[in-house]
Amino acid sequence: MFYWIREFVLLAMICIALWTWWRVPRTSHFPSFLIGTMILLALLVETTGLVTTVNRVNNSVVYNALSFVEFILQLGLIHNYVRRWNSVIFIGAGLGAIVWFWSISHYNIFDFLFIEAILGFALVLMSLSLAVLWRIARSSDTPLQGLPEFWLLGGILIYHGSLLPVLAMIHFVFAKDDGMASLLWYIPPFLCVLRYACIAGALVLARRRVLSSI
């Protein structure tokens, strides 16, 4: 029962984010394409995940693919706010690629979730989003809570920053306790809901900003 509530809340939040994204007028100043692709992919993957779980099919490949594509999209999103940080973004992408290929070479993509790769992505994204948020906090003349980028990057920071210890515990600390690990798996979807709530908030602010500038 709890599983269904969790999945319903997550899908509802993704749909809300999609709706707020749809309402933002398209401008060159806002990374609508990246955000829209991210939300649509999440909707597709979560729906597929739901169907495959009901049919008791291993869906690791779907989530592995999503984690990689999301990593690239979120790097692009961060890069959008720090255009001159090319080398830093490349280093982050390089680190992500290394853990990804390491995971591919050690596990079967269809059978296992690439926890090491997801942890590596989370570490890179958390560090980069924190650095960019620090930069914005030191240079913005607008209150942070009124900036779409604050909520976008804040969502990324909270999601990946909180995911890091949870996944690390599941994978390394409680690896031998299946029951415990399955209980801890309830936390990531909650973080995901929070991330899409932050994205929806950012899109509402972006819409206001675009409309007020017309």
Add this chain to the structure above:
Amino acid sequence: MTGLERMVLAVAVATLAFVGLIVTLVTLMVLNNTRRIRHRAELAELQQQKDEAVMEAEREATQHTLRELGRELHDNVGQLLAVAQMGVNTVLEEGPENPRLSAARDALEQGTDEVRRLGHDLNSDLWQQRSLVDAISAEAERLERVARVQVHLLVHGTPPVLEPGTSTVLFRVFQVIITNALKHSGADVIDIAVSGDPQFALTITDNGMGFDPERTTAHAGLVNIHKRCALIGFTAQCTTAPGGGCTWHLQPLPEHAP
């Protein structure tokens, strides 16, 4: 460690990480807020410095013009009038008595004196030699003579010696207030009080028609009075009501008190 204990530990660590990140975001918001407040204060200070520089330049330009005008009146127009006066005197001494010419000579004499005094007053270098009270006293005498109003000047205590720049600005503000009283309020009695104890204060009261301060706040003259006073570290307080005259009270801000 039992299963439950491990679960509690895991949830505690996850919660700690989550709360830590929220605190990080809040810290960033506070940091941004502090920075913006400091930035605004710096901008305000820069604006103040710019205003002061502009005012200083305007004051220097005005003083220069007035000094030139005063010199011109004293040395040139005054001399021409003196020559004309001597000519009329010669005609009167050599020719028969002519009452009209005598009246013209008297008027010429008064005009010469007036021009010389005006030229003298316009010389801003005088602020190095005379005090604000002297300048106000001379202006009061002139007003009584020229504008046909009663001007009462009261000096309490010993007013401190102000810097020439402050004296000049205060005197210009005083002139603006007097001009407003004569031009707009129809006042015929003006009371001026200069106080030195416990601190310097200048109060100007007229018996004119007054005005509604709520409706007149945006008037350029009033704004200028406040702005000029602020530039020299003074406050200007106006007490007035329709039909109730007007009182201006100028005094230094506590941190600028001489």
